[in-house]
Amino acid sequence: MxxxxxxxxxxxxxxxxxxxxxxxxxxxxxxxxxxxxxxxWEQVLQQQPDALHGNIINHSRNNAAQLGVLPYDTLYAPFYHGVASGDPMHDRVIIWTRVTPQDDNPVPVQWYLATDPDMTNIIQTGTFTTDADRDFTVKVDVTGLSPGTTYYYNFAALGVTSMTGRTQTVPAGNVNHLRFGVASCSHYQQGYFNAYGRLADRTDLNAVIHLGDYIYEYGPGTDFSTDIRQYEPENEIITLEDYRTRHSLYKLDPDLRRAHQQHPFITVWDDHEVANDAWEHGAQNHNPGEGDYDVRKANAIQAYFEWMPIRDPEPGQPRRVYRTMHYGNLADLIMIDTRHQGRQEQVEDFTDPAYSDPNRTILGETQYNWLIDQLSNSTAQWKVLGNQVVFTTINTLGLLDNADMWDGYPAERQKIAHLIDSLQIKNFVVVTGDIHLGIAADITLDPQTGYNPATGEGAFGVEMVTTSITSANDEVLPDIIPVDVAQNLALNANPHAKYINIADHGYFVLDLTPQRAQADWYVIDTKLQPSAVENYDAGRYTLDQTSHLITTTEPALPIEGAPDPAPVFTTVNQPQGSHHSGSVLFIAAYPNPASGGEVHLHYAVSKAQNVLATLHDATGKQLAVISNQLQQPGIYTLKFDTGLLPNGTYICRLTAPDGSTAGRKIVVQR
Known part of the structure; x- marks a missing residue:
């Protein structure tokens, strides 16, 4: 060969x-x-009939059917990735979906917005044409809406109507109660997204705040990975096609798909949306041989804005994630970017002279000035900072490297603390992800001598940290340190910490009223298999005008009169044969066009059967058998080398014994 x-x-x-x-x-x-x-080349294929045989990788658990987690359901065709909404404002909200056509032609998509879950009172509609340039994603900024209102929406394309999603705009004026789900760190390989499913079950959330590490860039067998579920693509992601495919895999997850269906998401990225321990111009996990980091970062950012329900910038403006949502007089939600906008490289340790540089920054000058303006001019009762890495100083007992946190950028944190003190800013609440631990702490820069643990004197805010959806936490501890011992050691070493959970996975609910801000942590019973069980783990609250967390054993009360959830999806006016309903499905092909190297075909099989993959020329003549084998239900990658093929257009076709077929055009262009 x-x-x-x-x-x-x-x-x-x-x-x-x-x-x-x-x-x-x-x-x-x-x-x-x-x-x-x-x-x-045809003679080569005759003499070497296996020359184009491809390698198949199964990215799903072998017993997916028994567990009820099939990779895709033909019921959703062609909207396999569901629907989503995000970035709500008083008068507008983003709605999103992705169409999976069986060819590469542009697809006009109709969208509908209604005031009822049955979609009978439609108040707005429009058309959005998507194509391969944006990976067939659809994103609409629906304007002219009323504040604090629940809406329902869906899409139609190729003769098919999608599932219905639920969203809501931001309330204005006098607001008495807000509730947010807070989540981060969902490592696909390390478990099932049961925590997303429990967020989807809730009906009274204003939004889900996602603080980053929505996807992970790793390949197999890294970062304490397990083989619970397999990545697609299998390699560490670097190219635009890689990042798009990883996002696609995540949104095929039934729990995450349902969470997006039921709630608007307000998202920021952390490091793993690009690469581990990222800073503005590099990352710990960007290595020699992986190309130009700026190109990789641009690929990741493009895929993020294609696949996430986040508002696109105005033409000519850079894509950025720091922004503020104003929830009436009760709260300003200030989302920041501590990763990719202006962060300087992490120091190796705290003896590095750069650590003490008074100009050292985690935000960059432009974003820092913006944040100071947001804090200085906020008139809302609660100033909630949506933040990636732990803000308060923390003693990790050497178990975690905290130079990546705000502890590694003390000068800039000190400036923010000074601003809050000098302007007498009250009710500063930081919500954080990244660390995979549940933490509640009073924010102080000197917890040992400049802070009173009993009263909170010396603190200038409170911080609530969500544990991970699935990403490893206690798995990184040596077996000789029991979890309860480690947690007690951490609490004793951090007198400003009021809660630490290093062993569980889940999320917390942030409940805001004029009287107090409360975080309630919920944990799942397992991530090793699908489960609907969750438990209330802990609650901590701070009162108005104070910076001190108090323990409660009762979760905050839900919002009264929660709106109806989006309905469970069933087919709606689906003409027979109007869409792909077979048991094999092409999701994507990349790179396409191919330059004569390896092509990855991303597809799914919904039941156990023999799947035949063949290659055809533009006239339909079969040229080669790429694969022919029994496959279980799952998501697959079929990789084959196009090096033998001259430039031209080809068709890769999947055929199953039940008559199901799927085809995708492949262009070889050197």
Missing amino acids: KNIAALLCLQLCFLPAFAQNVPAAALPPEVINAVKNIKP
């Missing part, structure tokens, strides 16, 4: 020279002989 590929490369390089009548004497004899001896 290597010899054939090398000869084909020679052919591609030198045929233009022959076409221009370059004298044979101008070429070395070995090149002339090599070109003369190249066999037509």
Whole structure:
């Protein structure tokens, strides 16, 4: 195979020279002989019928059918990734979906917005045309809406109507009660997204605040990974196609899909949306041989804005995630970016002279000035900072490297503390992700000598940290340190900490009223298999005008009169045969066009059966069998080398014994 590929490369390089009548004497004899001896690619396939055979990777658990977590359901076709909404404002909200067509033609998508879950009172509609340039995602900024109102929405394309989603706008004026789900760190390989399912079950959340690490960039077997579920693509993601495919895999998860269906999301990225321990111009997990980091970062950001329900910037403006949502007079939700906007590189340790640099920044000058303006001019009762890495100083007992947190950028944190003190800003609440632990703490820069643990004197705010959806926490501890011992050690070493959970996975609910701000942590019973069980773990609250967390054993009361949830999806006016309803599905092909290298075909199988993959030319003539084997229900990658194929258009076709077929056009273009 290597010899054939090398000869084909020679052919591609030198045929233009022959076409221009370059004298044979101008070429070395070995090149002339090599070109003369190249066999037509069809002859190669006849002599080596396995030359285009591909490798298949299964990204789903073998017993997915028994667990009820099939990779896709033909019921949702062609909206397999569900619907989502986000970035609500007083008069507008983003609605999102993704269409999965079985060809590469542009797709016009109709969208509808109604005031009822049955979609009978439609108040707005429009058309959005999507195509391969945006990976067939659809994002609409619906304007002209009323504040504090619940809406329902869906989409229609290719003769099919999607599931209905529920969203709501931000209330204005006098607001008495707000509730947010707060989540972060969902590592696909490390477990099932049961916590997202429990968030979906809640009906009285104003929104879900997602603080980053929505996806992870890793390949297999890294970062304490397990083989509970397999990544797609299997490799560490670097290219635009890689990041798009990883986002696609996540949104096929039934629990995450349902959470997006029921609630608007307000999201920021953390490091793993690009690469581990990222800073503005690099990352710990960007290594030699992985190309230009700025290109990788641009790929990740493009895919993020395509696949997430976040508002796109105005034309000509950079894509950024720091922004403020004004929830009437009760709360300003100030979302910041401590990763990719202006962060300087992390120090190796706190003896590095850069650590003490008074100009050292985690936000960058532009974002820092913006944040100071937001805090200084906020008139809302609660100033809620949506933040990625732990803000308060923390003693990790050497178990975690905190140079990546705000502890690694003390000068900028001190400036913020000074501003809050000098302006007498009250009710400063920080909500945080990243660390995979549940933490509640009073915010102080000197917890040992400048702070009173009993009264909170010396604190200037409170911080609530969500544990992870699935990402490893207690798994990183040595077996010789029991979880309860480690938690007690951490509490004793951090007198300003009022709650620490290093062992569980879940989320917390942030409940805001004029009287207090309360966080209630909920944990799931397992991430190792699908489960609907969750338990209330702890509650901590701070009173108006104070910066001191108090323990409660009762969760805050839900909002009265919660709106109806979005309905469970069933087909709506689906004409027979109007959409893909077979048991095999093409999701994506990349890179496409291919430059003569390896092509990855991303597809799914809904039941156990033999799947035949064949390659055809543009006329439909079968050229080769790429794969022919029994496959269980799951999400798959089929990889094959296009090095033998001349430039042109090809069709890859999947065929199942039940008559289901799926095809995708592949272009080879060098």
